Amino acid sequence: MFSITPIQRIWMMSIAAFGAIISSTFPLSIIFSQQDIAAAFSVTRDEISWMVTLYNLGQLFGLPITFLLSKIFGRRRTMLIAGIGFLISSLIISFSSIFSIVLFFRFWHGFYAGMLPVIMFIILFSTHPPGQIRTRGLSFFAFSTAIGLGMSAWLGSLFLVPDNWKFLFIIPAIFIGFYIILADFLFVEDSIDLNEVINFDWVGYTLVSLGLGFILIALSEGERYFWSETWWIPAFIIIGLTFSFLSFLHLLNTNNPLFKLSLFYKPFSWVLIYQIIFRFGTLFAIWLIPFFLTKVLDYRIEQLALVLWPLIPGTLIGVLIALCFSTYIDQRIMMSSALLIIACCSLYCVQADSTWSYENFTIVMFASGIGIGTYSLATLHMVLHGLIPIEGPTCGMGYNYARIMGLSGGLGILSHFINEREKFHSAILTPNIQNNESVTAEVINKIQATLSPSFNDLSVLSNISTFKVATVVREQSYILAINDGFLFCALLLIITAALVWFCPQCKSQS
Known part of the structure; x- marks a missing residue:
């Protein structure tokens, strides 16, 4: 071979x-x-x-x-x-x-x-x-x-x-x-072996694919359709869980299952969970920061390129670091350190506001890339810990399933979290501004002073000013909500960095 x-x-x-x-x-x-x-x-x-x-x-x-x-x-x-x-x-x-x-x-x-x-x-x-x-x-x-x-x-x-x-x-x-x-x-x-068509676990493939597929659709589309307020979102989750349970029963009772369940008694199952949570760290860099810049600063894809490029050298350096130390250092140290690096970057972004630009995220992206690169290689070593050749396909499928479900589910959860926090902050800020007449009057007067050379109608000025105040409140609510998202990702990654130590000690083979 x-x-x-x-x-x-x-x-x-x-x-x-x-x-x-x-x-x-x-x-x-x-x-x-x-x-x-x-x-x-x-x-x-x-x-x-x-x-x-x-x-x-x-x-x-x-x-x-x-x-x-x-x-x-x-x-x-x-x-x-x-x-x-x-x-x-x-x-x-x-x-x-x-x-x-x-x-x-x-x-x-x-x-x-x-x-x-x-x-x-x-x-x-x-x-x-x-x-x-x-x-x-x-x-x-x-x-x-x-x-x-x-x-x-x-x-x-x-x-x-x-x-x-x-x-x-x-x-x-x-x-x-x-x-x-x-x-x-x-x-x-290579030679052709059509017997593999017969040997393939088509029932397991169908049940697993349908189970994960229904759940993925619900996670991806749930926030846009208000979750339980739309009947088919919870229905898809229930159907997906049902198919997943049936697939588990099938895998237990078939001679040639799609998944070798023996692998799940090894660190592999823990690493899959960590792999899903790690995707929140990935989403912090590739979705949450761009979301902040597009929502608050109206960035387009051309400007987002300036934000994301430091991930490339950072990822390369992270992989090289993991490669150099993989035979000497326990992979749990590598994984935990990588998660903490990304968590620190996310914590730093909690202070982001409308005065920030892409330059403020350059070091954050670079450091996040180091964490992503380091974790990506270290987790592969952990996934392969104790693996036997017959479990290879299960390892490959499980690892990639975790990647897809982690990104899709993480995006749905983060979107829902930010939207709910935006509603919360908006509900807090709006009454405060309305109750504080001096602040509201000051803001409106500044807006009217800016617009008055162009407008003579006082009623129009008042309407525009009120609309501007509402826009400021909405923008500030989103900023606070996204900052909460940064904090949420950081806390999740910190907890996962601690949970990594439940895995056994592992070093790459020299």
């Missing part, structure tokens, strides 16, 4: 990493560009959100199929299937003028995109023997799957020309074309 030269190993991992970077970068660019896409189709914010939800749903369904296809057709053909599927769905979306068609193919876009990082995972374990070689491969995997966080806004702004969202699908389609060509020329043809 490992009888390849170092140059071949580097080439294989580089090609696989190229696909993983594409799949992790451009979806975030599309999230940052939702406003432009919604305007192009004349749809609402609630409708455009389904582009993200269906993409994540597609990833959930595509993950297990990657392992099946690699067993049936081999690595090369699986790469071609994923690449061609991603290419076709990207082009159909970019040239479609019907939003329902875009949504349909957005699911398949996510389906094939979800296969790309898993293919890298498969290639890593089939070409890198245990020891220092695999540790270097894991470092490359960690960096490749995390670097897209910093590149996303920059690439999005680069290809949103001029306000043409289609390029956000055309450009990755072109890039994935090179991926297909390189995979076709450089990978050896």
